Amino acid sequence: DSGVTQTPKHLITATGQRVTLRCSPRSGDLSVYWYQQSLDQGLQFLIQYYNGEERAKGNILERFSAQQFPDLHSELNLSSLELGDSALYFCASSVGDGTSEYFGPGTRLTVL
Amino acid sequence: QQPVQSPQAVILREGEDAVINCSSSKALYSVHWYRQKHGEAPVFLMILLKGGEQKGHEKISASFNEKKQQSSLYLTASQLSYSGTYFCGTELAGIQGAQKLVFGQGTRLTINP
Numbered sequence: 001d002s003g004v005t006q007t008p009k010h011l012i013t014a015t016g017q018r019v020t021l022r023c024s025p026r027s028g029d030l031s032v033y034w035y036q037q038s039l040d041q042g043l044q045f046l047i048q049y050y051n052g053e054e055r056a057k058g059n060i061l062e063r064f065s066a067q068q069f070p071d072l073h074s075e076l077n078l079s080s081l082e083l084g085d086s087a088l089y090f091c092a093s094s095v096g097d098g099t100s101e102y103f104g105p106g107t108r109l110t111v112l
Numbered sequence: 113q114q115p116v117q118s119p120q121a122v123i124l125r126e127g128e129d130a131v132i133n134c135s136s137s138k139a140l141y142s143v144h145w146y147r148q149k150h151g152e153a154p155v156f157l158m159i160l161l162k163g164g165e166q167k168g169h170e171k172i173s174a175s176f177n178e179k180k181q182q183s184s185l186y187l188t189a190s191q192l193s194y195s196g197t198y199f200c201g202t203e204l205a206g207i208q209g210a211q212k213l214v215f216g217q218g219t220r221l222t223i224n225p
Contacts, residue, residue, distance in 0.1 A: 042218065
C-alpha cells in the first residue's frame with residue numbers, strides 16, 4: 001500500500017459524459033501527478049500540481065482539467081468523453097523534490 | 113520526442129543479468145525509471161539528472177550518459193520479483209522547472225526459475 005488513494009476504482013460511462021476522478025496523496029506529500037495508460041497510447045504524463053499550483057503540463061487534452069485543493073487532494077475532470085478516453089488513470093504523489101513518487105492503484109475508466 | 117527503449121522484451125533465468133536501454137534524439141535533463149507488474153500500478157525506481165551520474169541500490173542501478181542522450185538500467189543477478197515491464201521517462205533539457213515527462217514504449221522482462 002503506497003498511501004495514495006484513488007476513487008473510484010472503476011468507472012463505466014457513455015460518450016459525451018463528464019466524470020471526476022479523485023486522488024488523495026500520501027500524508028506530507030505536496031505534489032500530485034496524473035498519468036493516463038492505454039493500450040494505444042502507452043503511459044502518458046498529463047499534469048503535475050505542487051501545493052495547489054500547476055507545475056508542469058504534459059499531453060493533457062483541452063477536454064480534461066485538473067486541480068489541487070487546499071487539503072492537497074486532487075481531482076481530474078474529463079468531459080465530452082470519447083471512446084478513446086478509455087484507459088487507466090493513475091495518480092502519484094511526492095514531497096515535490098523529484099526524488100521519488102508513489103502511485104495510487106488507479107481508476108479504470110471505460111467509455112461505451 | 114518519445115524515447116526508444118531496447119530491447120522490447122527479454123527473457124532470463126533467475127540469477128542472470130539484464131540491461132535495458134533508453135535513448136533520446138534530443139538533449140535530456142533527466143531520466144526516470146519505473147517498473148510495472150501486470151495488473152498493478154507503476155513503481156518508481158529512480159531518477160537520474162544530467163551530469164552523467166550513476167545511481168542505484170543493491171542489484172538495480174542505472175547510468176545516464178548525457179553526451180549519448182542515453183540511459184541504461186542494470187539488473188544484476190536477477191530475481192523472480194524483477195519480472196515486469198520497465199518504462200523510462202525523459203525530460204528534455206532547456207525546460208527549466210517544468211517536468212514534462214515522455215515515456216518510452218516499455219521493456220517486458222520475464223525472469224524464469
